[in-house]
Amino acid sequence: xxxxxxxxxxxxxxxxxxxxxxxxxxxxxxxxxxxxxxxxxxxxxxxxxxxxxxxxxxxxxxxxxxxxxxxxxxxxxxxxxxxxxxxxxxxxxxxxxxxxxxxxxxxxxxxxxxxxxxxxxxxxxxxxxx
Amino acid sequence: xxxxxxxxxxxxxxxxxxxxxxxxxxxxxxxxxxxxxxxxxxxxxxxxxxxxxxxxxxxxxxxxxxxxxxxxxxxxxxxxxxxxxxxxxxxxxxxxxxxxxxxxxxxxxxxxxxxxxxxxxxxxxxxxxxxxxxxxxxxxxx
Numbered sequence: 001x002x003x004x005x006x007x008x009x010x011x012x013x014x015x016x017x018x019x020x021x022x023x024x025x026x027x028x029x030x031x032x033x034x035x036x037x038x039x040x041x042x043x044x045x046x047x048x049x050x051x052x053x054x055x056x057x058x059x060x061x062x063x064x065x066x067x068x069x070x071x072x073x074x075x076x077x078x079x080x081x082x083x084x085x086x087x088x089x090x091x092x093x094x095x096x097x098x099x100x101x102x103x104x105x106x107x108x109x110x111x112x113x114x115x116x117x118x119x120x121x122x123x124x125x126x127x128x129x130x
Numbered sequence: 131x132x133x134x135x136x137x138x139x140x141x142x143x144x145x146x147x148x149x150x151x152x153x154x155x156x157x158x159x160x161x162x163x164x165x166x167x168x169x170x171x172x173x174x175x176x177x178x179x180x181x182x183x184x185x186x187x188x189x190x191x192x193x194x195x196x197x198x199x200x201x202x203x204x205x206x207x208x209x210x211x212x213x214x215x216x217x218x219x220x221x222x223x224x225x226x227x228x229x230x231x232x233x234x235x236x237x238x239x240x241x242x243x244x245x246x247x248x249x250x251x252x253x254x255x256x257x258x259x260x261x262x263x264x265x266x267x268x269x270x271x272x
Contacts, residue, residue, distance in 0.1 A: 030175040031139035037229065061146075061164070063171040064237050068229035092164045099240055100233055 013043055016116045018050035018082075025058045028066035028093075040073055050082035051119040055112055057088035066093075067100045074106055083107065085115045133191040135174075137182040137206070145191055146170040152193050153200050156263040165241035166200065166261060172234040173204035173257045179225060181208025181255055198264045202242075207254035214247050 012023040022040055026032050044052065052073050056062075074084040085107040089097065097103055109115035131152050135141040146167040153166060170191070177189045185208075192203040211217045217224075218239075223232035239245050244260040 027143055029139075029142045029171050030179065031142050033229075034139065061143075061167060061171075063168050063175065064231045064233040065175060067231040067233055071231060072229040092160075095161075095164070096168070096237070099237070100231065 013039075014112075015049070016053075016112070017120060018048060019053055019116050019119055020044060020049045020051070021053045021055060021112055021116070023055045023058070028059055028062040028069070030063070030065040033065040033069045037069055037072065040069075041076065044073070044076050044080075050077065050080055051084065052077045052082065053085045053087055053109075053112060053115045053119070055087045056090065056093050059093055060090065062093045062096050064096075064100070066096065067102060070102060070106060083119050085109055085119055087112050087115045131193045133193075135189050135191070137178045137185075137187050137189050137208075139175075139178060141189075142171055142174050142178070145174045145189075149191065149193055149202060153195065153263065156195065156198060156200070158263045162261070162263055166202070169238045169241045169259055169261075170202060170204065172238050173202075173259070176234050176257070177204060177206035177208060177255065179228070179230065180211075181206035183209065198262055200261050200263060202259045202261075203256060204259075205254065205256040210251040210253050211247070211249040211255055212251055214249055218247065 012025065014021040020043055024036065040052070043049070054070060070084065070086070077084055086097070087109045088111065089108060107118065109118055133145065133148055135145055149170045150163055150167050174189060174191070181187070187207055190205045192205070194201045216222055218235040220236040221232040223230040238257070238259060242259040242261045246258040247255065248258070249255040
């Protein structure tokens with residue numbers, strides 16, 4: 001667990017192959033997004049990352065600020081040839097994602113394991129095709 | 131109920147939580163509660179980011195309940211909105227560099243039953259929202 005900044009809550013991340021998994025542990029509003037954006041970008045830029053997965057298992061609330069966060073990171077990994085996914089999305093957050101149209105560009109998986117497998121598999125297939 | 135908060139992002143969760151607690155007497159469903167919390171969060175965030183931008187000011191959140199209807203007004207004395215119609219267009223944002231999604235008003239509209247925005251440049255903005263709590267339960271009885 002790493003502590004970032006004096007006011008922010010501890011956040012967790014994990015590297016699974018070329019997937020960066022960010023475990024969000026707080027309500028995803030504008031206040032939370034400001035810290036998380038910088039945090040995730042630093043990890044993305046630290047290298048060897050292709051895909052990003054945001055885990056929502058501990059998120060009970062999200063507003064449109066969260067959409068901006070995911071979209072922004074999606075654009076970053078897209079330039080690296082990667083994809084973005086969300087996992088363990090509860091009902092409240094799911095409605096926001098659905099309404100925003102975000103599922104047209106990012107993928108939803110039940111668990112982090114499935115997301116890691118899914119993203120890497122798709123990527124391998126993509127490489128074969130091209 | 132009237133709540134006056136300083137325009138700092140730490141107060142976003144405080145504001146929506148207070149409003150959620152205020153309306154519990156209507157016994158809302160979890161979905162209705164989430165709807166109201168999201169709408170309040172959007173309005174307050176707008177006041178902080180757009181209304182006051184980098185300056186500080188006060189945001190007033192006024193709530194009242196009449197019957198099963200909740201009335202929420204979020205008012206700031208910030209810069210105001212030049213073109214309300216444009217501001218309310220989905221995906222339109224004046225702050226793309228901050229990764230604002232431009233969905234704030236769209237969410238307020240989607241999650242509440244009525245939304246009205248009054249604004250004057252240089253004076254501030256008042257977002258007025260109404261929601262009828264208990265539609266679902268009524269539907270079930272019928």
